[in-house]
Amino acid sequence: MRAPEPGVPPLAFAQMLLSAAIEPEARARFREVMAREGTHEAALVASGVPAPVRWFREVFPDLDTDEATRLGLDFAEHAHLTSFGPLSMPLVSAGSVAEIVELLAYLPLISTAVRPQFHTNERGLTVGLTGHTGDPDLDCLVIAYCGATVLRLLDMLAGTLPSIRLHLGWPTPSSWTEEGGPRGTRVIFDAPTSYVQVPRDALDEACRFADPVAYRVAISELRRALERRDGAVSFSERVRVILEDDPSQFHSQRVAHQLCISTSTLKRKLAEEGTTFRDIRESWLRERAIVRLLDSSASISQVAGELGYSDLTNFSHAFKRWTGQSPSEFRQLSARFHDHG
Known part of the structure; x- marks a missing residue:
């Protein structure tokens, strides 16, 4: 069995294609790539198979770190609460910031392009983010997308929390001043590595749509899904x-x-x-x-x-x-x- 190809969640990818983050020419090229591989957005979503990250290199052959960062952050601004398959229900029903961030432990169910590493201490929770695409620029894209999406989801579910920041382990893009976006002040470049830092006092912040019963059920489903997956990975x-x-x-x-x-x-x-x-x-x-x-x-x-x-x-x-x-x-x-x- 081959290792699973790094990809992005299919519904998130389909929504991304329809967003303003993708120019019409790039959208057309994505669809050409999908047609060549015998698929399209609806089929991808129905299958639940991640959209390969390598498609981004085909569509953007001159992609560099600056462009990858811009795309990743732009894509994150169009993420929806329903974009992440089996993680969507626990996201919506989570009771606290801690419960949202800890859902990254189940990231392998929807993507292997980014891997998290968790560490808790008296200052709070650190979630290291490492790209596994095999392409340094695509690693920047998926890390920026994943980290900025966490900030966006927290904004939607728990309100804006300025103390929660995304640190990215590469230089500031030349276009960052103009394209920082609404979460720009919480995205920090030139960090020693890439990670999301959640201060301890933010972990207990309550979420708007907390449903403890639905969350427990959803987490049980995620655990069973991981067990089933472990037998086939x-x-x-x-x-x-x-x-x-x-x-x-x-x-x-x-x-x-x-x-x-x-x-x-x-x-x-x-x-x-x-x-x-x-x-x-x-x-x-x-x-x-x-x-x-x-x-x-x-x-x-x-x-x-x-x-x-x-x-x-x-x-x-x-x-x-x-x-x-x-x-x-x-x-x-x-x-x-x-x-x-």
């Missing part, structure tokens, strides 16, 4: 779920044992999906390390230990290989960013 996804559930499972032998297959079979299955155990493990470790290092209350040694590194030097070397910075350099940048952000 790629081996890459299964490995990642095991690492997320138990970070101590750092060896392919242990993961293969949990999957009830041999190590050689796991290696072959992952190779068929175009990846390796090492790649998946390092990707997860990098994402988790970055989010944990944003929390200054934990020492670098503590973070290293949580991630299975008994030797701080080994962790520091690995982190520098992943990011080009040592953990202490990253933390200093993060501290300066918060001091001046």
Whole structure:
């Protein structure tokens, strides 16, 4: 089984095509791409299959970080409460900001283009956002879209909350002054990484349409959907779920044992999906390390230990290989960013 192709929720994509965020020429090109692949908006929505992110590269061949950011933020401004399939009901019935943001844990049900990493401390909730499209510019598009959509949904459901901000880990687009949009002051560029920060006092803010019974039912459905999905997803996804559930499972032998297959079979299955155990493990470790290092209350040694590194030097070397910075350099940048952000 191949790893699922990164995509965006089909209904959100269809609504996006009909919005002012898409020029008529681009809309026509999207439809040409869909026709070539034997589909159209209605069929896509009916199937529930995400619209491949690679279509954006075909329609916008000269896409760069600035244009990707603009598109992602523009698309977010046209998101609806009904745009996200099985996540729509719990969104509408959520009772608090915390319940809305925590629904990102179920993001794999509608898209694998962005992966969240959660960390709670005394300051509040940090949700790291990492793109998994295989294209750095498309990563910017999906991260900007996902993060800005969270801000928009919170505005619709809980009212405007200026303290909740989207941080994006790349430079400010040249057009940002003119195109910041209504949530522009809450979108901050040049961050050490991309994440949504929800202060602790905002987590308990009440939502307008709270329905505790409907929310509990919807969450139960989401959990069952994840269980059904886990039986049909790629081996890459299964490995990642095991690492997320138990970070101590750092060896392919242990993961293969949990999957009830041999190590050689796991290696072959992952190779068929175009990846390796090492790649998946390092990707997860990098994402988790970055989010944990944003929390200054934990020492670098503590973070290293949580991630299975008994030797701080080994962790520091690995982190520098992943990011080009040592953990202490990253933390200093993060501290300066918060001091001046």
